Each structure stands twice: as structure tokens, then as C-alpha cells.
Amino acid sequence: MDKISYQRLLESKPIEEITYQNLLFTTEWERTRKRIIERDGKRCRKCNYSATGSYAHFDKEKNLYSYLTDDGTEEKQSILDNNGFVIDVEIPRLVVTYKPYHLQVHHKYYIFNKLPWEYKDDALITLCNWCHSELHIESNIEIFDNESFANSQILIPCGRCNGTGWFEQYNHIQGGVCFKCLGKRFTTPLISF
Ligand SMILES: [Zn+2]
Ligand SMILES: [Zn+2]
Ligand SMILES: [Zn+2]
Known part of the structure; x- marks a missing residue:
């Protein structure tokens, strides 16, 4: 799925049909x-x-590990020695793991009707999918009416994705959208056009 600009998105369908997931x-x-x-x-x-x-x-025939990087490209790399032992992983950023990890960017708070990319950088933080999910279970995320942090409200997260909008089992960048909330994340809409 190719990313499109916000402008293109606005032109592509009636504004009331645009979902939070579309914005992402x-x-x-x-x-x-x-x-x-x-x-x-x-x-x-x-x-x-x-x-x-x-x-x-791990591809046994080719002795290659293949993995997807965060920008969606696939890379292959051999990291075994002649005896089949894993040698020092020289692949930047690769960690061999049994559970899928990927990086997500979390909003520490929300402001009603603010587009996801309109927040200050310090409102955003990188988390892996597991820590992201944990954080949403452990803490409440607030939404404010405006930039001066008026009228705080605690967001009630979707029971399936815990407010992350994603589903751990599907780690591919473009997939894995929570099918219960369809990426809405919370019971209160973050954006209402
Ligand atoms: Zn989050
Ligand atoms: Zn983590
Ligand atoms: Zn959900």
C-alpha cells in the first residue's frame, strides 16, 4: 500500500469516511x-x-536470514559460521527473535482534532509493539480539548489492541490493523471531521 499525502487523501473520499488509520x-x-x-x-x-x-x-537452503526492515524493504544476510553457529550479528539493527518486534511511535497524549503529525516532537516516543501494548494497559492516555490542555478526558482503549491500534500477531508494517476498532484505538474519536 503506497502512502499518499494528506491532500490526496482528502481528495480521495468524502471527509466523513476518513479514518484515523487512513491518517497514519x-x-x-x-x-x-x-x-x-x-x-x-x-x-x-x-x-x-x-x-x-x-x-x-532463517532460510536453511541458502543459510540466509531474511528480514524486513522498518521501511518495509527485505534484506538478506548470512550470519552463520561453517559449523552452523550464529556468528556475531553484524547486521545493523537486526535482532533474531522468536516473537515479532517492530517499532511504533506513541502519542503521549492527544489533542482533539489534531492530525497525528501535528504534535510537538516531545509528545511522541518510539516504543516496540510489546512495550507499547504494555504501556497502554498500564497507563491511561488523556485527550485534551485544545493546545492549552483544557478539559482532560481519559481515553477508554479498545479491548483488543489496548489502544495501540495494532495487533501483535501481524507485524508487517502495513498490516496488523486491529480489526475490532479498525485502528480507532479508543471509544472516543480522536478526530472528528
Ligand atoms: Zn500509543
Ligand atoms: Zn520495548
Ligand atoms: Zn483495537
């Missing part, structure tokens, strides 16, 4: 997301996990 598939959010992940050293700020992208899959 814009080039505007993609730029912000990349900038924040870059700023945070391509690591989860909570557990320091550096798996940018996903888990590695």
Missing part, C-alpha cells in the same frame, strides 16, 4: 514517524530493543 498511512505521518524513530536511535525507549522492522526468518 499518509506521507506526512510517515515522515514524522521516521524522524522520531531516528531521534530515538531506532530503539524502543522503554526496553531498548533495537529490532527495527521485524523478526528474522
Whole structure:
């Protein structure tokens, strides 16, 4: 799925049909997301996990690990010695893991009707999918009426994705949208056009 600009999105369908998830598939959010992940050293700020992208899959015939990086490109790399032992992983950012990891950018708070990329950088933080999910279970995310933080309201997260909008089992960047809330994340809309 190719990212489109917000302008293109607005032209593509009636405004009331635009979902929060659509907003996250814009080039505007993609730029912000990349900038924040870059700023945070391509690591989860909570557990320091550096798996940018996903888990590695080992191809026995080719002795190659293949993995998806966070920008969606596939890379292959041999990391075994002649005896089949894993040698020092020289692949930048790759961590071989049994559970899928990828990096997400979390909003520490929301302001009603603000577009996802309109927040100050310090309102955003890089987390892996697991820490992101945990954080949403452990803490309440607030939404404010406006920039001066008026009328705080606690958001009630979707029971399936815990407010992350994503589903751990599907780690591919473009997939994995929570099918219960369809990426809305919370019972209260973050944006209402
Ligand atoms: Zn983490
Ligand atoms: Zn979040
Ligand atoms: Zn959900």
C-alpha cells in the first residue's frame, strides 16, 4: 500500500469516511514517524530493543536470514559460521527473535482534532509493539480539548489492541490493523471531521 499525502487523501473520499488509520498511512505521518524513530536511535525507549522492522526468518537452503526492515524493504544476510553457529550479528539493527518486534511511535497524549503529525516532537516516543501494548494497559492516555490542555478526558482503549491500534500477531508494517476498532484505538474519536 503506497502512502499518499494528506491532500490526496482528502481528495480521495468524502471527509466523513476518513479514518484515523487512513491518517497514519499518509506521507506526512510517515515522515514524522521516521524522524522520531531516528531521534530515538531506532530503539524502543522503554526496553531498548533495537529490532527495527521485524523478526528474522532463517532460510536453511541458502543459510540466509531474511528480514524486513522498518521501511518495509527485505534484506538478506548470512550470519552463520561453517559449523552452523550464529556468528556475531553484524547486521545493523537486526535482532533474531522468536516473537515479532517492530517499532511504533506513541502519542503521549492527544489533542482533539489534531492530525497525528501535528504534535510537538516531545509528545511522541518510539516504543516496540510489546512495550507499547504494555504501556497502554498500564497507563491511561488523556485527550485534551485544545493546545492549552483544557478539559482532560481519559481515553477508554479498545479491548483488543489496548489502544495501540495494532495487533501483535501481524507485524508487517502495513498490516496488523486491529480489526475490532479498525485502528480507532479508543471509544472516543480522536478526530472528528
Ligand atoms: Zn520495548
Ligand atoms: Zn500509543
Ligand atoms: Zn483495537
